[in-house]
Amino acid sequence: MSGLLNFRGAENFRLRLILSTLSGKAIKIDKIRSNDLNPGLRDHEVSFLRLLEAVTNGSSIEISYTGTTLVYRPGLIIGGSLSHACPSTRSVTYFIEPMLYLAPFSKQKFSIIFKGLTSHKSDLGIDSIRWGILPVMEKFGVRECSLHTLSRGEFPNGGGEVHLMVDSRIPQPVTMHALDLPKITSIRGISYCTRVSPSIVNRMIDSAKSVLRPTGVEINITSDVWRGDKSGKSPGFGITLFTETKSGWRLCIDDIGAAGETPEDLAQKVAFGLLELIESSGVVSSFQLQLAMVFMVIGKEDIGRLIIYKDQIDEKLISLMRDIKAVFGTEFYFRDSDEKDFLIATAKGIGFTNASKKIA
Amino acid sequence: TKNTAKKVWDINKLIYLNNIDPADVIKRWRQEEEDSESEDIEDIEEDFFQKKDDHKVQAETERKHDLETLDKLQEKWSTDHIKSIRSRFMKTPRQRLEDE
Structure with a gap:
């Protein structure tokens, strides 16, 4: 065919x-x-x-x-x-x-x-x-x-x-220009549990805080205990941590408790994971980068730029970039950034027009 | 420097050489940075053209993030390692005073 x-x-x-x-x-x-x-x-x-x-x-x-x-x-x-x-x-x-x-x-x-x-x-x-x-x-x-x-x-x-x-519908994404690494002003998070003792959320918060305290910024983790009908059919707990910056970029990580895992172990692991993420990400972490790259490609016919850490170019991202090229014909180009070990990902938007809008 | 510029050019080319498996792209790229001897891109292409395009079956489990074990993470971050990411954080007034 x-x-x-x-x-x-x-x-x-x-x-x-x-x-x-x-x-x-x-x-x-x-x-x-x-x-x-x-x-x-x-x-x-x-x-x-x-x-x-x-x-x-x-x-x-x-x-x-x-x-x-x-x-x-x-x-x-x-x-x-x-x-x-x-x-x-x-x-x-x-x-x-x-x-x-x-x-x-x-x-x-x-x-x-x-x-x-x-x-x-x-x-x-x-x-x-x-x-x-x-x-x-x-x-x-x-x-x-x-x-x-x-x-x-x-x-x-x-x-x-x-x-x-x-609710928003836009003709095309705005062209991205993110070339600097924003300073992290605080660390926030959500610690939740369903159908287990509510003390678990506090145990997670304490453990995560003890890991993150040396960063020197304010740490604010919300406890989120789910009870009754709204807590689903299974017991469980998990924690999400993210960084806060003045420019609105957030690095984010989460995980849920596995069988036999203590809340302390989980929270520490996620907290260390956040530190790892800060060490090895530009303005976005890997799961956010996928969306950012696709939106850069379908944006206006202008060059978008986004700072990434060099190791963020991994197998998954390469597969994605190849798929993007196959569909839209657009290639990403990486150039050095002012920061050591960081690259600027650049791509020209295809000038995509929202198909449904064109008809309406 | 000129050297780093060449490396960047390499990754930009490597990414879209579809006959090279993404895993090999990463391997090539990172290895190249380790040995300062820069491999000729022509050689790479030649040796990949001979490679059969067999499709690898990817592991069924997609993991969100590949973290080390808790012990390893603890060891890494218990040292002064946290100083290496200090620059990513906004300084508190007290830290600013201490710096002066």
Whole structure:
């Protein structure tokens, strides 16, 4: 078949579909786990395709019998009010994060209620989206965006509910110029628990503070205890930590307690993780960088610039940059920054126009 | 310096050489920085053209962040290491006084 962009393998699955939807270009993904004992798409991936179908108009999805090949022809992004039941294999954030790439360019506002797990070891926490990704969107001009946790639902039984609302719709993202490393003025965080002793949140706060105290800045970690119906079906706890700067950039990290892990160990690990993150990030941490890069590419026809730490160029980012090039034809160029070991990522926007706006 | 400029040029080229696996791109890039002898980009290309484009099956578990064990982190940050990131923080009035 002609006119299809070809991708191979299961990696970068959601973003490939998002890039396709933004560009309006049809894609084919083949060899999805073709050598696996259990080949083909996973439950959460199929569920994600359903969600994409629901927020667009006129998309077509063809999946091969074995589930190893997929052809996706994107329609227009229309958004709207809906509710999505997420499978228990991944957290609701697996579904929320990619929606943030589409929502600002939709015909109607996005108002989606996600039901399922609100935490999972391999996914971002709800608070990381709220304090990590939404501020980055704001930098690109998407101001009215909110995420409300109606109830928490911990691993494994879930029962959580989260409401995503994106009211801003913009023609294209603002051109980014972030060349300096902003000074961190304080460290903030959220320590939460469901269906366990509320003292756990304070134990986490104390441990995290003891690690972070030598930084010399103010540390303010909020305790967030969930009770009754709003605490989901499983016991659990977790902590999110982020830096605060005057310019609004935040580095953010989170994790949840694993079986047998003490709240102290978890909080210390996340706190050390934040220090590691400060040491090895530019203005954004890796999960924020993905969104920033995509928004730089679909921005105005101007050169956007963003400071990153050199080790932030990792395998995942290279795959993403290759996928971006395949879809939009845009390359990133890295040049030295004034700061040692930091680079400036530059890319020219494609002058993308919000397709639904053009028609309306 | 001229040397660092060359390294940057390398990564910009390496990223979009699709026949090189992303993991190898990183390996090449970081290794090159370690040995000061800069490898010729032509050599790299040649030896990658021979490589078969076999697709690696990625690990099923996507992890959010790859952190070291708590012990290792504790060891790293218990020393004066925290001073290396001091410059990223706003100074408190007291610290400013101490500096003077």
